[in-house]
Amino acid sequence: MFGAIYERISRHFESWGGQATIAIVGATGTGKSVLAENIAERFDCGILSADSMQVYRFMDIGTAKVPIEERRVPYFGIDLVSPDEPYSAARYQEYAQNVLKEEHKSNRPVLVCGGTGLYIRAALDEFSFSPGTCVDNATRIRYEQLAAERGPAALHAQLAEKDPASAAAIHPHNVRRVVRALELLDNGSNYATQSAQMRNYQVREEVLYIGLMASREHLYHRLDLRVDNMMTAGLLDEVSWLLDQGYRAALTSMQAIGYKEFFPVLDGCAPIEEAISKIKYATHRYAKRQETWFKRDDRIEWFNL
C-alpha cells in the first residue's frame, strides 16, 4: 500500500520538482504524520501542518504533535501561538500561503499534512476570507447576548430580514454561524456569497491530494489505543499544567478533544475513566466529521489502509 503511494508521489515530484505541493489528508489516526515524515525525509522537503490545534504551544500530547526529537525535516504550522491567543482560519491562511510561497521560491516542494479541512482549503485553494478588518469581539458578544436573551430563532429572523440568502443557508439553531453571518453583514460582506465559493473546487495541477482512510472499526480501535497511549504519556498532567498556567477552560484552544473532558476530573467531580471514554467517543465523532468533509472533494486520491 505504501508502495503505491510512494510511486504516485514520486511521479508528482518528477513532474513538478520544487514547485510541487502534496497534501496528505484524512481522518485523525489514519497515519498521515508517519507517512508525511517518511516522504518528506525521502524527498527532502518540509511539512506544513494543517491542524487547528497543533498551532497552540504546550498542547503537545493531546494534539498528537510529532515530538521535536523525532522530527527529521523542517516543520511549519506548529506552535505558532500560545493557547490564550485568538487564532483563526484566516490567520492560518496568511501564514500557510506565505510558507508555501517562500519554500517554492527556494525551489523546495512542500508537504501539507493535516486533518482540519478548512485549513487545508485555506492553504491551497484560491479563496479569500472577508476583506477588511476582522470583526471586533464586542459585535460578536452583542449578537450572542441577543441569541441568549431572545432565543436562536429571533436572531435567525433578524438575519433573514437583512440577508435572506444567508439565512436560508444556515439552520436557525446554529447560533454560531448565524452570528458570523450577521458579523459579515456589518462588515459589508455576505455569508451566502462567500460560502458559494466553497463549493468550487479548482484543480491546480501542481497540487496532489492524497487521502488516507481505514474502515471505521479499524480506525476506532486505533484511536482508542492512541488515547490510552496519550494517557500513559501524561496527557492529564499536560492539561493540569495548562490550567495551572492560567489558560482557562473557556479558551478556544481548551475546547480541543482530550483537554476539555478533563476539567470535571481536575475539579474532582468526575472519575478519570469517564473522561477517557468521553475522549474516545468524541474522537470517533471527530474522525467521522473529517471523513464527511474530505469525502466530497473529488481532487483527493484515496488510499485504503
Next chain:
RNA sequence: GGUCGGGUAGCUCAGUUGGUAGAGCAGAGGACUGAAAAUCCUCGUGCCGGCGGUUCAAGUCCGUCUCCGACCA
C-alpha cells in the same frame, strides 16, 4: 432455603389509572469561508426474560419457571 428489588433498543434507564413502547449515551448519514478537535441538522421495531392465565385488549394485573442484585437464615 426465605424475603424484597430488578430483568424493556448495543449500554444506562423512563414507561402515567391495562389500549401492542420512548429518552440519554453509543452508532450511522449529512452541512459547514475569520472559534472548524468548534458549531449545527437528520436517523430509534425492540421475541418489553420464558411459559401459562385474567381481559375485547398486558411491558403494565395474577400464577409459575429462570437469571441478576441486596438482605435474612
